[in-house]
Amino acid sequence: MKIEEMIAAKRADCSGCEACANICPKGAIEMIRDAEGFAYPKINPELCIQCGRCDATCPALNFKAKEINSLPKVFAAIYDDEKILRHSSSGGIFSALSEIFLKSGGIVFGAGFDKNWRVVHTSAKNFDELENLRGSKYVQSKIGDVYKKVQDALKSTNVLFSGVPCQCAGLKHFLGRDYENLLIVEIICHGVPSPALWEKYIDELGYAHEITNVNFRSKRHGWSSRFDVNFADKEPLVIQTTKNLYGKLFLNGISERPSCNACKFKFPNGQSDLTLGDAWGVKDFLPEMYDSRGVSIVFVHTDKGKNFLEQASLKTQEIKFADAVKKNPRFLSPTIADPRRRKFFAALAKNADWFAVMQKYFEDDEVAVKETAKKNGVAFRKKFSDVIAQVKKNFAQNILVVSSAREGDAQKNLEKFFEDGLTNCAVYFLQPTGDGQLVCTENFSGAKTKLQNVSALTDFVNRYKINAICVEKPLNFGDDSSALIDWLKTCGLPVKLFTQKKK
Ligand SMILES: Cc1cc2nc3c(=O)[nH]c(=O)nc-3n(C[C@H](O)[C@H](O)[C@H](O)COP(=O)(O)OP(=O)(O)OC[C@H]3O[C@@H](n4cnc5c(N)ncnc54)[C@H](O)[C@@H]3O)c2cc1C
Ligand code: SF4
Ligand code: SF4
Ligand code: SF4
Numbered sequence: 001m002k003i004e005e006m007i008a009a010k011r012a013d014c015s016g017c018e019a020c021a022n023i024c025p026k027g028a029i030e031m032i033r034d035a036e037g038f039a040y041p042k043i044n045p046e047l048c049i050q051c052g053r054c055d056a057t058c059p060a061l062n063f064k065a066k067e068i069n070s071l072p073k074v075f076a077a078i079y080d081d082e083k084i085l086r087h088s089s090s091g092g093i094f095s096a097l098s099e100i101f102l103k104s105g106g107i108v109f110g111a112g113f114d115k116n117w118r119v120v121h122t123s124a125k126n127f128d129e130l131e132n133l134r135g136s137k138y139v140q141s142k143i144g145d146v147y148k149k150v151q152d153a154l155k156s157t158n159v160l161f162s163g164v165p166c167q168c169a170g171l172k173h174f175l176g177r178d179y180e181n182l183l184i185v186e187i188i189c190h191g192v193p194s195p196a197l198w199e200k201y202i203d204e205l206g207y208a209h210e211i212t213n214v215n216f217r218s219k220r221h222g223w224s225s226r227f228d229v230n231f232a233d234k235e236p237l238v239i240q241t242t243k244n245l246y247g248k249l250f251l252n253g254i255s256e257r258p259s260c261n262a263c264k265f266k267f268p269n270g271q272s273d274l275t276l277g278d279a280w281g282v283k284d285f286l287p288e289m290y291d292s293r294g295v296s297i298v299f300v301h302t303d304k305g306k307n308f309l310e311q312a313s314l315k316t317q318e319i320k321f322a323d324a325v326k327k328n329p330r331f332l333s334p335t336i337a338d339p340r341r342r343k344f345f346a347a348l349a350k351n352a353d354w355f356a357v358m359q360k361y362f363e364d365d366e367v368a369v370k371e372t373a374k375k376n377g378v379a380f381r382k383k384f385s386d387v388i389a390q391v392k393k394n395f396a397q398n399i400l401v402v403s404s405a406r407e408g409d410a411q412k413n414l415e416k417f418f419e420d421g422l423t424n425c426a427v428y429f430l431q432p433t434g435d436g437q438l439v440c441t442e443n444f445s446g447a448k449t450k451l452q453n454v455s456a457l458t459d460f461v462n463r464y465k466i467n468a469i470c471v472e473k474p475l476n477f478g479d480d481s482s483a484l485i486d487w488l489k490t491c492g493l494p495v496k497l498f499t500q501k502k503k
Contacts, residue, residue: 001055001061002055002061003020003041003043003054003055003058003061004041004043006058006060006061007040007041011040011258012258012259012261012262013060013061013259013262013264014040014041014060014259015059015060015166015170015257015259015260015263015264015265016031016038016039016040016140016166016257016259017059017143017166017167017169017170018031018039018041018142018143018144018147018167018170019057019058019059019147019170019171019173019174020041020054020055020057020058021041021054022143022145022146022147022148022170022174023053023054023057023147023174024053024054025049025051025053026047026048026049027047028043028044028047028048028049029041029042029043029044029054030042030044031142033195033196035345035348035349036194036196036197036345036348037194037195037196037197037199038140038194038195038196038257038258039140039142039195041054057173057174057176058173059166059169059170059172059173059264059265059271060259060264062173063264063269065269066268066269067268068268071321072267072275072299072300072301072321073299073300073306073318074297074298074299074300074318074319074320074321074323074324075297075298075300075309075316075317075318075319076091076279076282076286076289076295076296076297076316076317076319077091077093077096077279077295077296077297077298077309077312077314077315077316078091078092078289078291078294078295078296078314078315079091079092079093079095079096079312079313079314079315080315081095081313082293084096084134085219085291085293085294086219086293087131087134087135087219088134088135088294089135089136089216089217089278089294090223090276090277090278090279090294090295090296090297091279091291091294091295091296091314092294092296093276093296093298093312093314094110094133094134094162094185094276095130095134096312096313096314097160097183097185097274097308097309097312098124098130098133098160099127099312099313100160100308100311100312101158101159101160101183102124102125102126102127102130104158105157105158106157106158106159106160106181107123107124107125107153107157107158107159107160108123108124108125108130108133108159108160108162109121109122109123109124109146109149109150109159109160109161109162109163110122110123110124110133110161110162110163111133111137111141111162111163112124112132112133112137113132113137113214117202117206117211117214118142118195118198118199119137119139119140119141119142119195119198120141120142120144121141121142121143121144121146121163121167122146123146123149123153133162135215135216135217136187136216136217137216138192138193138198138216138246138247138250139192139193139194139195139198140192140193140194140195140257141163141164141167141192141195142195143163143167143170147170147171147174147175150171150175150182151174151175154175154179154181154182157181158181158182158183159179159181159182159183160182160183160185161182161183161184161185162184162185162186162187163186163187164186164187164189164192165186165187165189165263165265165266165270165271165272165275166189166259166263166264166265167186168184168185168186168265168270168271168272169264169265169270169271171184172184172271180304183273183274183304183305183308184271184272184273184274185272185273185274185275185276186265186270186271186272186274186275186276187275187276187277188275188276188277188278188328188330188331189260189263189265189330190250190251190256190260190330190335191250191253191256191257191260191261191263191330191334191335192256192257192260193246193249193250193255193256193257194255194256194257197246197249197255197348197354197358198246200354200355201245201246201354201355201358202214202229204355205229205237206231209231209232209233209234210231210232210233211229211230211231211232212230212231212232213228213229213230214228214229214230215227215228215229216241218238219293219294220238221238222292222293223278223291223292223293223294223295224240225240225241225242225247226238226239226240226241227239227240227241227244227246227247245358245359246358249344249358249361252338252340253335253336253337253338253341253376254337254338254340254341254344254361255341255344256335256337258337260334260335261334261335261336261337262334263334266330266331266332266333266334267299267331267332270301272301272305273300273301273302273304273305273308274298274299274300274301274302274305274308274309275298275299275301275331276296276297276298277296277297277298277299277328277330277331278294278295278296278297278328279295279296279297279319279324280327280328281323281326281327281328282295282297282319285319285320285323285326286317286319286323288317289315289317297319297324297328298316299324299331329376333376333379333382334379335376336375336376336379340361344357344361347360347361400430400440400460400461400464400466400468400469400470400493402430402469402470402471402484402488430451439451440460454487454490454491457487457488457490457491458490458491461491461493466493467493468493468494468495468496469488469491469493469494469495469496470495470496470497471485471488471495471496471497
């Protein structure tokens with residue numbers, strides 16, 4: 001298949017990474033915006049020599065899903081420098097890594113603003129230039145010819161490239177090989193809104209006033225999401241992202257690129273050395289690392305990533321994989337598009353005043369928002385179970401969980417197991433039915449086995465190669481609880497008691 005056929009068949013396959021445009025030896029590919037304002041490649045037949053390099057380079061056309069052989073190590077991290085922390089979206093880890101490169105004469109690539117507040121990929125060779133790359137910009141950034149610039153820079157110096165995961169994959173495919181002197185750093189990605197939408201929005205805000213600064217993640221009121229625009233001649237606009245027009249469209253899944261709802265580069269399919277994100281929930285699972293100015297998480301995928309992380313001026317502490325993803329589902333699964341997305345972009349296509357359409361959009365239904373949240377939950381749960389299924393394929397240790405929890409609490413139990421370091425297991429749940437039977441369910445699979453007597457239990461643990469039994473305490477099986485634990489011990493396996501943490 002060729003890239004144009006791929007896009008015609010399924011537009012959502014193209015992430016707009018621009019690897020094809022960078023690789024074309026004839027400059028025959030132009031990235032052209034569609035009606036929604038997202039750029040897609042367009043080949044000029046008069047320049048094209050049919051060499052096929054664009055098709056061979058496209059990360060979507062040449063996508064191969066990875067197997068999980070082990071879960072990555074994850075750390076909470078803070079760069080304890082007041083100024084940098086205040087100006088970084090989470091714990092400043094991007095700046096700490098960048099400093100290693102800049103101090104050794106290297107170069108850092110990432111997303112910054114141009115003079116009109118458009119978001120573009122650009123580079124920094126010194127600390128002043130780094131400021132523009134700092135901070136999340138909730139817009140799809142334009143790559144332009146940056147992959148070619150990275151390739152050039154690699155001939156003479158150390159390079160850090162940062163971007164969303166599809167851009168990191170785009171760079172990897174463009175380069176076609178590993179470089180010792182290249183560190184690739186991706187961010188956890190909720191998805192990217194339309195650049196045209198952003199431009200209409202910011203141009204409207206700056207129509208009669210000069211904008212002097214834009215910050216999507218201002219920390220004026222601590223580590224949360226606040227949109228903050230400064231003007232030369234009036235008071236700044238500072239507003240919670242959840243209450244801001246542009247922010248609502250982003251957070252509700254209305255303004256993202258179609259590929260973001262079918263993202264191919266979630267774990268384990270990212271192609272970077274490190275993944276950076278916000279350590280949401282750190283106050284609960286590692287209070288000693290909590291800082292009201294922001295805390296990062298970093299997933300380590302390669303030895304190179306580990307080496308750079310060790311060199312960075314950061315306070316770090318290892319955290320459990322389950323804690324890291326619990327409040328950060330976008331590491332594992334894509335955002336679901338809001339049901340209103342199609343209508344929203346159709347309205348934009350018919351109306352020259354995009355700002356008015358955006359304003360009109362939030363008078364309406366809470367129901368649709370709730371529906372999307374529900375679907376997101378299902379997608380995350382499915383992805384989580386995919387991860388477990390893959391881990392299970394590669395490891396032999398299986399566990400029988402005995403719990404009086406309802407089936408809907410299955411995920412919490414799993415997370416508990418991750419906390420216990422039992423990452424390498426398949427999990428079976430033994431639960432009572434309404435009529436007093438004990439039924440064993442393989443996690444999320446729906447396959448049920450009745451375990452009524454000792455021989456059924458022994459047969460089950462042998463058949464499924466169960467290595468341990470974990471019993472939730474308290475076990476609300478009435479008077480039968482301790483009898484049940486004794487009964488479980490008859491199969492000769494260790495029986496471990498656990499208690500779920502209270503929220
Ligand atoms: C569109 C988007 C969605 C995100 N979604 C999540 C999420 O769901 N969960 C989560 O934990 N974190 C998410 N993040 C990442 C998070 O906001 C922080 O960027 C990350 O925690 C790193 O923060 P920091 O303090 O180390 O450094 P910062 O200085 O804040 O990091 C800046 C880094 O982000 C890159 N960057 C900024 N904007 C863009 C852009 N538009 N395109 C490509 N790269 C960009 C820069 O190149 C630089 O590497 C998202 C970021 C963006 C841009
Ligand atoms: S086939 Fe070759 S020349 Fe034609 S657009 Fe693709 S890369 Fe460019
Ligand atoms: S290389 Fe990137 S921009 Fe080009 S077709 Fe493939 S996904 Fe789209
Ligand atoms: S969600 Fe996926 S496709 Fe969308 S910008 Fe992020 S990495 Fe790219």
